[in-house]
Amino acid sequence: MALPKAKLDATEARLASMTRPEGGAWATAAREAALGRVRDMGLPARRDEYWKFTNPESLVQAEAPLAALFEADEAPIFDEIDRLRIVFVDGVFDADASDDLTGENLSIERLVDAAASDIHWAKDLYGVLETAGQTPVQRPLAALNTAYATDGLVIHATGPVSKPVSLIYQHRSESSDAILHHVVKVEAGASLTLLENGPAAARFNKVMEVDVADTGTFHHVRAQGRDHERRAATHIFARLGTESVFKSFTLTANGVMTRNECVIELTGDDAVAHVAGACLGDGDFHHDDTVFITHDAERCESRQVFKKVLRNGATGVFQGKILVKPGAQKTDGYQISQSLLLDDDSQFLAKPELEIYADDVACSHGSTSGAIDEEALFYLRSRGLPEGIATDLLTLAFLAEAVLEIEDEALQDAIVSRIEGWLARRRG
Amino acid sequence: MLEIKNLNVKLEEEDKQILKGVDLTVEAGKVHAIMGPNGSGKSTLSYVLSGRDGYEVTDGSALLDGDDLLEMEPEERAAAGLFLAFQYPIEIPGVGNMTFLRTAVNAQRKARGEEEMSSTEFLKLIREKAKELKIDTEMLKRPVNVGFSGGEKKRNEILQMAMLAPKMCILDETDSGLDVDAMKLVADGVNALRDAGRGFLVITHYQRLLDHIKPDVVHIMADGRIVKTGGPELALEVETQGYGDLAGEVA
Numbered sequence: 001m002a003l004p005k006a007k008l009d010a011t012e013a014r015l016a017s018m019t020r021p022e023g024g025a026w027a028t029a030a031r032e033a034a035l036g037r038v039r040d041m042g043l044p045a046r047r048d049e050y051w052k053f054t055n056p057e058s059l060v061q062a063e064a065p066l067a068a069l070f071e072a073d074e075a076p077i078f079d080e081i082d083r084l085r086i087v088f089v090d091g092v093f094d095a096d097a098s099d100d101l102t103g104e105n106l107s108i109e110r111l112v113d114a115a116a117s118d119i120h121w122a123k124d125l126y127g128v129l130e131t132a133g134q135t136p137v138q139r140p141l142a143a144l145n146t147a148y149a150t151d152g153l154v155i156h157a158t159g160p161v162s163k164p165v166s167l168i169y170q171h172r173s174e175s176s177d178a179i180l181h182h183v184v185k186v187e188a189g190a191s192l193t194l195l196e197n198g199p200a201a202a203r204f205n206k207v208m209e210v211d212v213a214d215t216g217t218f219h220h221v222r223a224q225g226r227d228h229e230r231r232a233a234t235h236i237f238a239r240l241g242t243e244s245v246f247k248s249f250t251l252t253a254n255g256v257m258t259r260n261e262c263v264i265e266l267t268g269d270d271a272v273a274h275v276a277g278a279c280l281g282d283g284d285f286h287h288d289d290t291v292f293i294t295h296d297a298e299r300c301e302s303r304q305v306f307k308k309v310l311r312n313g314a315t316g317v318f319q320g321k322i323l324v325k326p327g328a329q330k331t332d333g334y335q336i337s338q339s340l341l342l343d344d345d346s347q348f349l350a351k352p353e354l355e356i357y358a359d360d361v362a363c364s365h366g367s368t369s370g371a372i373d374e375e376a377l378f379y380l381r382s383r384g385l386p387e388g389i390a391t392d393l394l395t396l397a398f399l400a401e402a403v404l405e406i407e408d409e410a411l412q413d414a415i416v417s418r419i420e421g422w423l424a425r426r427r428g
Numbered sequence: 429m430l431e432i433k434n435l436n437v438k439l440e441e442e443d444k445q446i447l448k449g450v451d452l453t454v455e456a457g458k459v460h461a462i463m464g465p466n467g468s469g470k471s472t473l474s475y476v477l478s479g480r481d482g483y484e485v486t487d488g489s490a491l492l493d494g495d496d497l498l499e500m501e502p503e504e505r506a507a508a509g510l511f512l513a514f515q516y517p518i519e520i521p522g523v524g525n526m527t528f529l530r531t532a533v534n535a536q537r538k539a540r541g542e543e544e545m546s547s548t549e550f551l552k553l554i555r556e557k558a559k560e561l562k563i564d565t566e567m568l569k570r571p572v573n574v575g576f577s578g579g580e581k582k583r584n585e586i587l588q589m590a591m592l593a594p595k596m597c598i599l600d601e602t603d604s605g606l607d608v609d610a611m612k613l614v615a616d617g618v619n620a621l622r623d624a625g626r627g628f629l630v631i632t633h634y635q636r637l638l639d640h641i642k643p644d645v646v647h648i649m650a651d652g653r654i655v656k657t658g659g660p661e662l663a664l665e666v667e668t669q670g671y672g673d674l675a676g677e678v679a
Contacts (some may be wrong), residue, residue, distance in 0.1 A: 380528070394522075400521075
């Protein structure tokens with residue numbers, strides 16, 4: 001089907017401004033195929049159903065809107081954690097600032113190096129999970145990423161990896177427009193924790209494809225940078241084997257525009273997928289969590305837990321779907337999306353969806369929007385807590401269900417202290 | 429200690445007068461009880477004193493050691509030494525009992541310009557007080573009042589009172605929903621806090637709580653006023669005759 005002219009023009013305008021990176025045969029083929037997908041789908045436009053609540057214009061337009069640099073007044077997150085540090089500055093790997101890319105049961109290469117080789121295991125994943133994730137809903141920004149990503153990592157965990165791999169995304173140029181693509185492969189019996197933090201660029205397009213083999217475990221904790229003017233469109237595509245575990249948590253504090261998509265396919269029996277997010281928005285803030293979890297095996301468990309704290313006209317969006325395919329019996333699916341609106345100006349738009357084709361499943365979903373509980377606030381104040389502190393305590397309590405999805409307590413603490421800092425700065 | 433004069437209160441949302449000139453003085457070291465039928469304004473009095481929203485004071489005053497309570501925020505009243513044990517303690521999912529209490533204790537100390545209590549000091553004190561009230565320390569780790577039985581909630585109120593050591597304690601229907609054993613435990617907790625520097629105002633519908641917490645003075649409240657004041661024998665009179673006659677005497 002031919003694309004509408006406006007969409008075609010917008011797509012070609014963006015493509016004209018970009019250069020596809022060089023690479024070996026497999027990488028070139030994958031990138032060309034991805035470019036073909038972009039041209040077939042066209043880049044997202046405001047009238048697309050999947051972008052009904054989020055205007056994709058600034059994520060699509062040829063030039064990235066400028067984003068002022070932000071001087072954080074707190075120590076970088078995860079500083080206390082013993083981890084393998086890998087630094088990207090405005091989307092470019094910084095070897096000098098990074099640790100050696102080595103570790104027990106671990107191999108890490110830059111995408112540019114993997115792409116230059118004639119034969120590489122990443123060939124079976126790069127753009128492959130993204131392609132699978134284009135059905136039934138199109139995600140053109142992810143295909144654009146596969147075609148044009150200039151940097152990224154291919155990470156291979158062959159056994160238990162003791163230290164978390166920590167990707168640090170620094171933003172140093174007001175006009176940077178970064179496209180990163182990571183591929184992660186967790187082998188049978190292997191386990192890996194991946195941390196991500198930082199704003200990355202003025203505009204950031206990131207795709208991460210994660211393949212967790214049978215009995216593999218993958219934990220992901222992310223804190224998106226506090227820069228107010230940054231923009232991001234991120235995608236996680238995950239494929240889970242039998243008895244594998246995938247858990248991802250994201251904290252988003254500030255950011256004028258964020259769209260985080262997470263597409264998970266449970267392909268092996270007894271697999272577990274948890275995706276959670278806490279976001280804090282004040283003023284010019286638009287945050288969109290779009291999640292699509294497909295159950296295609298028996299006795300799998302999935303959880304989506306998203307909590308948003310919004311004030312001064314901030315907007316939160318949640319589009320979450322659980323698709324249970326025929327035969328995916330004994331599926332246990334749970335989805336909750338909630339917002340705490342701290343004033344009358346903020347808004348939360350939610351579209352929870354269940355689509356179930358198996359008859360022996362337990363799926364539940366809920367979505368709420370509310371203010372601070374006045375009864376609870378009075379109770380706390382009557383015990384001597386000043387209103388601001390009482391409100392913060394109740395806000396933290398509201399976010400707790402999402403934060404508790406992080407298994408590791410040290411990582412949980414790191415996230416909580418970020419949230420506390422954000423709240424304290426606004427207490428006045 | 430607590431001086432209430434001609435207190436008149438209406439609901440903020442509707443034109444309904446609840447308190448119609450309450451006069452009441454509670455001295456340090458004394459336990460006063462307020463009894464009265466449902467709807468007489470007993471609970472409203474406790475809420476107005478502690479600063480809950482939704483009420484408008486149209487006349488009168490309430491002073492705690494000479495300070496105007498009605499001008500203060502709820503947390504300032506708490507720091508000044510006022511404590512209300514709620515009739516229905518609120519459940520707060522996600523906020524740990526221990527965190528809540530430590531924050532409260534230290535917020536009050538800070539407001540009074542006192543040094544904050546260290547974690548070790550706090551833990552020692554709360555363990556001691558919890559033991560006296562037969563509160564399991566596991567319960568302290570749970571979110572505030574979540575999953576607590578009626579009796580546990582009331583004991584938790586008394587624990588908070590013990591930890592915050594207020595000057596003036598108001599107990600709003602603390603006996604409601606308690607069986608005899610639970611009531612005795614709560615009463616013991618209250619009695620342990622009785623001392624020369626502390627005043628109590630015990631609001632109750634029934635006389636039975638007053639068997640365990642012996643009052644010095646008993647007031648009968650009806651239709652927004654104190655209609656009769658007497659000694660402990662007044663409570664027994666209510667027990668045998670009901671409120672009808674007592675309320676009628678003045679009307």
